[in-house]
Amino acid sequence: MSQAPAPLQLTRLRHDAEHAAARFPALLAEAERIAASVAHGVHGRRRAGQGETFWQYRHHRPEDGARFVDWRRSAQGDHLYIREVEWEAANAIYFWRDGSAGMQLHSPGLPSKAERASVALMAIASLLNRGGERLSVLGETGRARAGRTGFETVSRALAMGDGEADSVEAADLPRHARLVIASDFLDPVETWQARLSRFAAQGASGALLRVIDPAEDDFPFKGRTRFEAASGGMDSLLFGRAEDARTAYREAWSRHGAQLNDLARQYGWRLITHRTDRPAASAVLALYQALSEPRS
Incomplete structure:
Protein backbone atom coordinates (compact mmCIF):
# COMPACT_ATOMS: atom_id res chain seq x y z
CA MET A 1 0.00 0.00 0.00
CA SER A 2 1.50 3.33 -1.02
CA GLN A 3 2.07 6.05 1.54
CA ALA A 4 1.58 9.77 1.16
CA PRO A 5 4.79 11.77 0.85
CA ALA A 6 6.14 13.01 4.16
CA PRO A 7 5.40 16.72 3.44
CA LEU A 8 1.75 15.89 2.68
CA GLN A 9 1.48 13.82 5.85
CA LEU A 10 2.87 16.70 7.88
CA THR A 11 0.42 19.13 6.27
CA ARG A 12 -2.51 16.88 7.14
CA LEU A 13 -1.32 16.39 10.71
CA ARG A 14 -0.84 20.12 11.13
CA HIS A 15 -4.32 20.82 9.76
CA ASP A 16 -5.92 18.25 12.08
CA ALA A 17 -4.02 19.62 15.10
CA GLU A 18 -4.97 23.22 14.29
CA HIS A 19 -8.63 22.25 13.87
CA ALA A 20 -8.68 20.47 17.22
CA ALA A 21 -6.84 23.30 18.95
CA ALA A 22 -9.25 25.88 17.58
CA ARG A 23 -12.19 24.06 19.19
CA PHE A 24 -10.50 23.60 22.57
CA PRO A 25 -11.24 27.04 24.11
CA ALA A 26 -14.93 26.78 23.20
CA LEU A 27 -15.21 23.25 24.56
CA ARG A 45 -18.39 13.99 47.58
CA ARG A 46 -18.06 12.18 50.89
CA ARG A 47 -16.25 8.86 51.11
CA ALA A 48 -14.69 6.78 53.82
CA GLY A 49 -10.92 6.84 54.13
CA GLN A 50 -8.07 8.50 55.95
CA GLY A 51 -8.87 11.66 57.90
CA GLU A 52 -10.21 12.94 61.19
CA THR A 53 -13.72 14.20 60.37
CA PHE A 54 -16.50 11.82 61.46
CA TRP A 55 -18.66 10.54 58.61
CA GLN A 56 -20.71 7.53 59.70
CA TYR A 57 -20.85 4.31 61.71
CA ARG A 58 -20.99 0.97 59.97
CA HIS A 59 -21.14 -2.64 61.16
CA HIS A 60 -17.82 -4.29 61.95
CA ARG A 61 -16.52 -6.82 59.41
CA PRO A 62 -14.12 -9.71 60.20
CA GLU A 63 -11.31 -8.13 58.15
CA ASP A 64 -11.48 -4.96 60.27
CA GLY A 65 -9.94 -6.54 63.38
CA ALA A 66 -10.52 -5.27 66.92
CA ARG A 67 -8.34 -2.17 66.68
CA PHE A 68 -10.93 -0.10 64.75
CA VAL A 69 -13.99 -0.95 66.83
CA ASP A 70 -15.76 2.02 68.40
CA TRP A 71 -16.47 0.45 71.78
CA ARG A 72 -18.57 3.31 73.10
CA ARG A 73 -21.02 3.10 70.17
CA SER A 74 -20.94 -0.71 70.20
CA ALA A 75 -21.87 -0.78 73.90
CA GLN A 76 -25.24 0.78 73.04
CA GLY A 77 -26.47 -2.30 71.18
CA ASP A 78 -25.80 -5.87 70.15
CA HIS A 79 -23.46 -5.16 67.23
CA LEU A 80 -19.88 -4.02 66.85
CA TYR A 81 -19.46 -0.73 64.98
CA ILE A 82 -16.62 0.94 63.09
CA ARG A 83 -16.30 4.72 63.18
CA GLU A 84 -15.60 5.85 59.61
CA VAL A 85 -14.12 9.20 58.70
CA GLU A 86 -14.23 11.29 55.57
CA TRP A 87 -11.74 10.72 52.78
CA GLU A 88 -9.11 13.46 52.95
Missing part, protein backbone atom coordinates in the same frame (compact mmCIF):
# COMPACT_ATOMS: atom_id res chain seq x y z
CA LEU A 28 -13.43 24.24 27.77
CA ALA A 29 -15.68 27.27 28.26
CA GLU A 30 -18.78 25.13 27.73
CA ALA A 31 -17.51 22.49 30.15
CA GLU A 32 -16.77 25.08 32.85
CA ARG A 33 -20.23 26.61 32.41
CA ILE A 34 -21.89 23.21 32.76
CA ALA A 35 -19.77 22.34 35.78
CA ALA A 36 -20.74 25.61 37.47
CA SER A 37 -24.46 24.97 36.89
CA VAL A 38 -24.25 21.39 38.18
CA ALA A 39 -22.18 22.44 41.20
CA HIS A 40 -25.06 24.56 42.49
CA GLY A 41 -27.27 21.50 42.79
CA VAL A 42 -24.94 18.96 44.36
CA HIS A 43 -23.00 18.56 47.56
CA GLY A 44 -19.37 17.62 47.86
CA ALA A 89 -6.38 11.89 50.83
CA ALA A 90 -7.94 12.27 47.38
CA ASN A 91 -8.17 9.29 45.07
CA ALA A 92 -7.19 9.40 41.42
CA ILE A 93 -9.89 9.48 38.74
CA TYR A 94 -8.99 8.20 35.28
CA PHE A 95 -10.78 9.20 32.07
CA TRP A 96 -10.98 7.83 28.55
CA ARG A 97 -12.86 9.33 25.60
CA ASP A 98 -13.32 7.05 22.61
CA GLY A 99 -11.49 8.44 19.58
CA SER A 100 -12.84 6.01 16.97
CA ALA A 101 -14.13 7.34 13.66
CA GLY A 102 -17.74 6.56 14.53
CA MET A 103 -17.63 9.10 17.35
CA GLN A 104 -17.61 11.88 14.71
CA LEU A 105 -21.20 11.10 13.75
CA HIS A 106 -23.69 13.91 14.30
CA SER A 107 -27.14 14.86 13.11
CA PRO A 108 -27.61 18.33 11.58
CA GLY A 109 -27.38 21.08 14.18
CA LEU A 110 -26.07 18.79 16.92
CA PRO A 111 -22.55 18.23 18.28
CA SER A 112 -20.70 15.09 17.33
CA LYS A 113 -20.65 12.26 19.81
CA ALA A 114 -16.93 12.97 20.35
CA GLU A 115 -17.53 16.64 21.17
CA ARG A 116 -20.34 15.88 23.60
CA ALA A 117 -18.23 13.16 25.27
CA SER A 118 -15.31 15.58 25.60
CA VAL A 119 -17.45 18.34 27.09
CA ALA A 120 -19.15 16.01 29.57
CA LEU A 121 -15.85 14.54 30.78
CA MET A 122 -14.21 17.96 30.99
CA ALA A 123 -17.14 19.23 33.07
CA ILE A 124 -17.03 16.31 35.49
CA ALA A 125 -13.25 16.74 35.69
CA SER A 126 -13.80 20.36 36.70
CA LEU A 127 -16.19 19.33 39.47
CA LEU A 128 -13.83 16.62 40.74
CA ASN A 129 -10.88 18.99 40.60
CA ARG A 130 -12.73 21.41 42.88
CA GLY A 131 -13.03 18.54 45.36
CA GLY A 132 -9.28 17.99 45.35
CA GLU A 133 -9.24 14.85 43.21
CA ARG A 134 -6.20 13.87 41.16
CA LEU A 135 -7.03 13.42 37.46
CA SER A 136 -5.54 11.58 34.50
CA VAL A 137 -6.47 10.49 30.97
CA LEU A 138 -5.57 6.92 30.04
CA GLY A 139 -2.71 6.84 27.56
CA GLU A 140 -2.52 10.63 27.33
CA THR A 141 -1.39 12.47 30.47
CA GLY A 142 0.69 10.07 32.56
CA ARG A 143 0.39 10.18 36.35
CA ALA A 144 -2.66 11.73 37.96
CA ARG A 145 -2.37 15.38 38.99
CA ALA A 146 -4.46 17.75 41.08
CA GLY A 147 -4.94 21.50 40.90
CA ARG A 148 -5.61 23.82 38.00
CA THR A 149 -2.62 22.59 36.01
CA GLY A 150 -3.78 19.00 36.33
CA PHE A 151 -7.29 19.92 35.24
CA GLU A 152 -6.13 21.88 32.19
CA THR A 153 -3.80 19.06 31.15
CA VAL A 154 -6.63 16.54 31.38
CA SER A 155 -9.08 18.83 29.58
CA ARG A 156 -6.73 19.37 26.66
CA ALA A 157 -6.22 15.62 26.33
CA LEU A 158 -9.98 14.97 26.45
CA ALA A 159 -10.62 17.58 23.76
CA MET A 160 -7.69 16.86 21.47
CA GLY A 161 -6.35 13.40 22.36
CA ASP A 162 -6.49 10.37 20.08
CA GLY A 163 -8.54 8.16 22.40
CA GLU A 164 -6.85 5.01 21.15
CA ALA A 165 -8.40 1.69 22.15
CA ASP A 166 -4.95 0.47 23.26
CA SER A 167 -5.09 3.01 26.09
CA VAL A 168 -8.02 1.11 27.60
CA GLU A 169 -6.84 -2.39 26.87
CA ALA A 170 -3.29 -1.86 28.17
CA ALA A 171 -4.16 0.34 31.17
CA ASP A 172 -2.23 -0.54 34.34
CA LEU A 173 -4.23 1.03 37.16
CA PRO A 174 -3.65 1.37 40.90
CA ARG A 175 -5.96 -0.74 43.00
CA HIS A 176 -9.37 0.82 43.74
CA ALA A 177 -8.96 3.37 40.94
CA ARG A 178 -12.12 5.00 39.59
CA LEU A 179 -12.67 5.39 35.85
CA VAL A 180 -15.04 7.38 33.67
CA ILE A 181 -15.25 6.03 30.13
CA ALA A 182 -17.14 7.83 27.36
CA SER A 183 -17.93 6.00 24.13
CA ASP A 184 -20.80 5.02 21.88
CA PHE A 185 -20.05 1.43 22.96
CA LEU A 186 -20.75 0.10 19.48
CA ASP A 187 -17.93 -2.42 19.78
CA PRO A 188 -19.21 -5.95 20.39
CA VAL A 189 -20.38 -6.54 23.94
CA GLU A 190 -17.70 -9.24 24.21
CA THR A 191 -15.02 -6.58 23.66
CA TRP A 192 -16.31 -4.53 26.55
CA GLN A 193 -16.71 -7.59 28.72
CA ALA A 194 -13.00 -8.34 28.27
CA ARG A 195 -12.10 -4.74 29.16
CA LEU A 196 -14.28 -4.57 32.25
CA SER A 197 -13.07 -7.98 33.36
CA ARG A 198 -9.49 -6.71 33.22
CA PHE A 199 -10.42 -3.60 35.21
CA ALA A 200 -12.18 -5.76 37.79
CA ALA A 201 -9.04 -7.87 38.16
CA GLN A 202 -7.18 -4.66 39.02
CA GLY A 203 -9.83 -3.68 41.58
CA ALA A 204 -11.02 -0.73 39.49
CA SER A 205 -14.59 0.44 38.93
CA GLY A 206 -16.44 3.48 37.70
CA ALA A 207 -19.02 4.83 35.26
CA LEU A 208 -19.69 4.34 31.56
CA LEU A 209 -21.09 7.27 29.58
CA ARG A 210 -22.77 5.93 26.45
CA VAL A 211 -23.12 8.86 24.04
CA ILE A 212 -25.51 8.32 21.14
CA ASP A 213 -26.87 10.41 18.30
CA PRO A 214 -30.68 10.63 18.06
CA ALA A 215 -30.56 9.18 14.53
CA GLU A 216 -28.98 6.04 15.97
CA ASP A 217 -31.71 5.79 18.57
CA ASP A 218 -34.72 6.68 16.41
CA PHE A 219 -33.71 5.42 12.94
CA PRO A 220 -35.78 8.12 11.18
CA PHE A 221 -34.64 7.21 7.65
CA LYS A 222 -37.06 6.72 4.76
CA GLY A 223 -36.83 5.87 1.12
CA ARG A 224 -33.63 5.16 -0.79
CA THR A 225 -30.81 5.49 1.72
CA ARG A 226 -27.14 4.52 1.62
CA PHE A 227 -25.34 3.75 4.91
CA GLU A 228 -21.56 3.85 5.04
CA ALA A 229 -19.26 2.80 7.88
CA ALA A 230 -17.47 5.74 9.48
CA SER A 231 -14.17 3.88 9.42
CA GLY A 232 -14.53 2.84 5.80
CA GLY A 233 -13.77 -0.73 6.82
CA MET A 234 -16.88 -2.32 5.31
CA ASP A 235 -19.00 -2.06 2.19
CA SER A 236 -21.83 0.45 2.18
CA LEU A 237 -25.44 -0.68 2.53
CA LEU A 238 -28.09 0.61 0.14
CA PHE A 239 -31.77 0.36 1.06
CA GLY A 240 -34.51 1.04 -1.46
CA ARG A 241 -36.91 1.61 1.45
CA ALA A 242 -35.00 2.27 4.65
CA GLU A 243 -38.20 2.20 6.69
CA ASP A 244 -38.52 -1.52 5.96
CA ALA A 245 -35.43 -2.14 8.12
CA ARG A 246 -36.62 0.04 11.02
CA THR A 247 -38.24 -2.68 13.13
CA ALA A 248 -35.30 -5.07 12.87
CA TYR A 249 -32.85 -2.24 13.55
CA ARG A 250 -34.67 -1.05 16.65
CA GLU A 251 -34.84 -4.58 18.03
CA ALA A 252 -31.10 -5.04 17.53
CA TRP A 253 -30.37 -1.60 18.99
CA SER A 254 -32.51 -2.26 22.07
CA ARG A 255 -30.93 -5.67 22.57
CA HIS A 256 -27.41 -4.20 22.40
CA GLY A 257 -28.31 -1.54 24.98
CA ALA A 258 -29.79 -4.12 27.34
CA GLN A 259 -26.68 -6.30 27.04
CA LEU A 260 -24.46 -3.33 27.87
CA ASN A 261 -26.61 -2.50 30.90
CA ASP A 262 -26.45 -6.09 32.14
CA LEU A 263 -22.68 -6.13 31.64
CA ALA A 264 -22.16 -2.92 33.59
CA ARG A 265 -24.32 -4.22 36.44
CA GLN A 266 -22.41 -7.51 36.47
CA TYR A 267 -19.13 -5.70 37.14
CA GLY A 268 -20.55 -3.08 39.48
CA TRP A 269 -20.30 -0.18 37.02
CA ARG A 270 -22.95 2.45 36.30
CA LEU A 271 -24.06 2.79 32.65
CA ILE A 272 -25.42 6.21 31.70
CA THR A 273 -26.95 6.61 28.23
CA HIS A 274 -27.00 10.17 26.88
CA ARG A 275 -28.42 11.51 23.60
CA THR A 276 -26.68 14.49 22.04
CA ASP A 277 -30.01 16.30 21.55
CA ARG A 278 -30.38 16.57 25.33
CA PRO A 279 -28.58 18.97 27.70
CA ALA A 280 -25.03 17.94 28.53
CA ALA A 281 -25.64 18.93 32.16
CA SER A 282 -27.94 15.92 32.60
CA ALA A 283 -25.07 13.56 31.72
CA VAL A 284 -22.64 15.42 33.97
CA LEU A 285 -25.01 15.30 36.95
CA ALA A 286 -25.61 11.57 36.43
CA LEU A 287 -21.86 10.96 36.28
CA TYR A 288 -21.25 12.99 39.42
CA GLN A 289 -23.93 11.08 41.31
CA ALA A 290 -22.51 7.76 40.09
CA LEU A 291 -19.04 8.66 41.33
CA SER A 292 -20.47 9.79 44.66
CA GLU A 293 -22.09 6.43 45.35
CA PRO A 294 -20.25 4.27 47.88
CA ARG A 295 -18.33 1.34 46.53
CA SER A 296 -20.11 -1.98 46.69
